[in-house]
Amino acid sequence: MRSFPLFSSCLTALSTLVSAELNLSQPLLSKQVLPATFKPPQVFKNANLVRTTNLDKSYPRETINVIIENVDSKPQSEYYLPFESGLIxxxxxxxxKDKKAPEKGIFKVEVVEYDTESPTEFYLIHLPTPLKPKEQQTISISYSVLSALSPxxxxxxxxxxxYLQYTFSAYTPxxxxxxxxxxxxxxxxxxxxDYTSLPADLNADKKPDxxxxxxxxxxxxxNNIPAGAEELVSVRYEFTKPVTHASLLERDIEVSHWGxxxxxxxxxxxxxxxxxxxxHFSRVEWQKTSYMNPPTSALKAxxxxxxxGALNPYFTDDIGNVSTSRFRxxxxEAHLELRPRYPVFGGWKYSFRVGWDADLSSYLRRLSTGESYVLKVPFLEGPRMPEGISYARVHVRVVLPEGAMNVKFSTTVPVVDTAITLHKTFMDTLGRTTLSLSAINLVDDFRERELVVTYDYPWTAGFRKPVVITLGMFAVFAVVWVVGSLDMSIGKKKTA
Amino acid sequence: MSSPLLDVWEAAAASPYRPSIGKGSQFTVGFVLLLLSLFLAGIFGLNRSFANLSVLGIPASLAFGFGAVYMICAVGVYV
Structure with a gap:
């Protein structure tokens, strides 16, 4: 009997472990799980497809330009792109995008999984206008794959x-x-x-591949590659640059109307x-070569x-202020150059915080309707390096003034989760309205994407802070008066 | 590429938000108001009557309320 509590505590520990693992490993994507019998209907064919894999940065960037043709008898608008579940x-x-009309904007896409047992999942692309039978359209699909390169x-x-190695399929899935x-x-x-050579008879031109x-x-x-065919190949190339990856980025944007x-x-x-x-890391060797500034796999800056207009920057880590930064x-552009406390070599980690102020007038505008405001801020800023940086998870919080209501936002960054909560900090009575946005698998290409937020902020809400302090102070005066007018004397009161 | 909210932003181009007290004068305003509140509180301390509670206490509380908000902004905690 004694072993039962032990067993149950083990089970509890194990279950928390499992749930913690699930939280981290599961993609935070909204999904539509279709019935198990589902298979992408063969209503399209790819007339011509050119995939470009760019390995310039520390993550592969794929661009697929494809001419799709409707081979069905009805107009079709749902195009599927398969990925292995580990990859997706x-x-x-x-x-x-539409390759020929990129100004028309980004198409709506979503992740679908038709069978939980199946190793394949799909991105479902909704064409904005259904493609008529026998018609063709050129679409441009672009994405990045994170954590795909291994040294x-x-x-x-x-x-x-x-040297980094990248394994992919020579046939575009x-x-x-x-x-x-x-x-x-x-x-x-x-x-x-090193690279994989494929036999020349696979090649349509019978040339070495x-x-x-x-x-x-x-x-x-x-030519004529069937649906779902894969031909894995591997390449190994020199990349003497840091492979910088942020497992988490938390970004807070705080709006202060008073300030x-x-x-x-x-x-x-x-x-x-x-x-x-x-x-072991050799400081002597590092110092000897640093003057020459050779290419290195360590993250230096x-x-x-x-x-x-950025002001008052700060750069701190777990120890405290990091003095090796320059601000121009x-x-x-206001240029902030951060140098970590130590060169971050492969397998090493560095966590830090950086912050700055800016004048609100260039980010916030008042609407003509009166008590509504519109805020436009970058969704992501972060370092700009030739080798790039990838972010596994990004949490952006926009802290609006206390009493802001009716919050709406729009951004072109694919956001997986949104919430409006209250954030309590200095001089708050109710807490400030906070818009929290989460995104996963972002890269530095998203640096200049905008986040537009509108909210209503009545003037009465604005006066909440000074009025609360005023009332508190007046209460002190009133207490002083009441206590001061109490008769605390000992003995009988002398009456004149 | 345009979205409705981006159009709202463009439409409001003529009216950027400017606070009534700019960043440069927050310290001065906050300091003057807090000093005023201190003086008024001092005078109230000399003669604590019900009349003075409203004549001196209310302005002193108001000066402290607004002065505190501006002073905390001036020192870098933007509330």
């Missing part, structure tokens, strides 16, 4: 070159028959020591996913361009 949770920034070898010397396709891979340089042109490799062309200020604070949990050090306010 790392796909970020999935956007589809090979996994351990390197402090000043040696770093598609839910439809593809008549003609090829895959172009753009490397950051021409140092590509891949074809090499400087730092660009081309797999294909291939006329927009305060921004960002908290980063960074890690370098590159090759780790074979030996984070240039953070801020909007003009400018007319076009």
């Amino acid at each position: 949770s790392r796909v970020g920034g999935f956007e589809v 090979v070898p996994a351990q390197i010397e402090q000043s040696s070159k770093q 598609s839910a439809y028959v593809t008549e003609k396709q090829k895959t172009k891979i753009k490397f950051p340089n021409s140092d590509v020591p 891949p074809q090499k042109q400087g730092s660009t490799f081309t797999y294909g062309p291939y 006329g200020n927009l305060a921004t604070e960002e908290r980063y949990w960074l890690s370098n996913l590159g090759a780790s050090l074979k030996n 984070l240039p953070l361009p801020l909007h003009p 306010p400018g007319v076009r």
